[in-house]
Amino acid sequence: MTTENADIEARAVVIASGAFQMPRIPAISSAFSPEVRQLTATSYRNPSQVPAGTVLVAGDGATGRQIALELAATHKVLLATGRSRRVTPERVLGRSVFWWLDHLGVLRASRNTRIGRRMMAGDPFPGRGLALPRLRKAGVAVMPRLAAGHGKTVRFADGGVADIGAVVWATGYRDDSDWVGMPAAKGPDGDFVESRGVSPVPGLYFVGRSWQWTRGSALLTGVDADAAYVTAQITRTLVDHHASSQRT
Numbered sequence: 644m645t646t647e648n649a650d651i652e653a654r655a656v657v658i659a660s661g662a663f664q665m666p667r668i669p670a671i672s673s674a675f676s677p678e679v680r681q682l683t684a685t686s687y688r689n690p691s692q693v694p695a696g697t698v699l700v701a702g703d704g705a706t707g708r709q710i711a712l713e714l715a716a717t718h719k720v721l722l723a724t725g726r727s728r729r730v731t732p733e734r735v736l737g738r739s740v741f742w743w744l745d746h747l748g749v750l751r752a753s754r755n756t757r758i759g760r761r762m763m764a765g766d767p768f769p770g771r772g773l774a775l776p777r778l779r780k781a782g783v784a785v786m787p788r789l790a791a792g793h794g795k796t797v798r799f800a801d802g803g804v805a806d807i808g809a810v811v812w813a814t815g816y817r818d819d820s821d822w823v824g825m826p827a828a829k830g831p832d833g834d835f836v837e838s839r840g841v842s843p844v845p846g847l848y849f850v851g852r853s854w855q856w857t858r859g860s861a862l863l864t865g866v867d868a869d870a871a872y873v874t875a876q877i878t879r880t881l882v883d884h885h886a887s888s889q890r891t
């Protein structure tokens with residue numbers, strides 16, 4: 644492993660470089676004319692960055708919906724939506740919804756359990772003000788999935804078309820994995836490959852990835868269990884390695 648200051652040899656390496664590293668931008672983006680201002684959820688700061696006229700916000704997770712709502716005060720906003728998402732209240736009986744999810748065990752239900760699978764499929768997020776009817780009321784045009792783009796024109800999954808002057812990509816994140824020179828550590832899209840934090844590359848581990856094991860895997864509430872599991876795997880591997888080297 645090479646750092647800015649030294650080369651380090653290690654039997655085990657844990658990559659904890661974060662679950663939300665680089666904006667995931669769909670290939671459609673390259674079909675737009677240079678006149679279309681393209682921003683991401685990372686580069687977007689406020690509506691003054693967006694030229695007057697129609698702006699497409701692509702992606703209706705919590706981030707896309709918040710940006711669409713903010714832009715609706717000053718721009719004509721189209722929001723391209725993906726799969727249907729559930730929106731929960733932020734607080735229930737005076738407590739954060741995450742407090743309840745943690746105490747009811749939902750944040751710690753593994754991706755292999757029924758409740759874990761339901762959480763993954765529904766992918767709910769808190770913020771009643773972000774429900775689609777509220778956005779429509781604020782003037783946001785809620786559109787189906789973005790299907791294609793060409794020049795300044797976008798086409799949606801229902802065949803509807805519109806001309807836009809800007810787009811904000813709020814379509815999720817991908818791994819920054821260029822610095823890891825082990826092809827087996829990555830899938831075809833460059834994202835890291837792991838199973839419960841264990842890479843197919845011997846000695847390589849991960850902590851803090853989205854849904855690494857539970858909904859809590861990439862949250863402060865929940866990462867501890869994954870860290871304990873990965874630590875146990877590393878310890879076991881190193882002990883086994885030590886025992887076999889003693890025998891030979």
Ligand SMILES: Cc1cc2nc3c(=O)[nH]c(=O)nc-3n(C[C@H](O)[C@H](O)[C@H](O)COP(=O)(O)OP(=O)(O)OC[C@H]3O[C@@H](n4cnc5c(N)ncnc54)[C@H](O)[C@@H]3O)c2cc1C
Nearest residue numbers: 659660661662663706819822850851852861862863864866
């Ligand atoms: C919009 C948003 C809202 C969120 N809200 C919450 C919330 O309310 N509660 C909550 O618990 N979580 C929330 N999260 C998740 C939050 O990101 C994680 O809980 C927490 O930051 C994870 O910590 P981490 O150390 O795993 O990763 P990070 O905080 O992302 O830290 C990773 C670090 O690794 C560094 N790094 C990357 N590559 C390298 C490299 N090659 N070499 C050295 N260092 C490197 C990065 O610079 C960074 O400092 C939110 C995330 C987002 C995007």
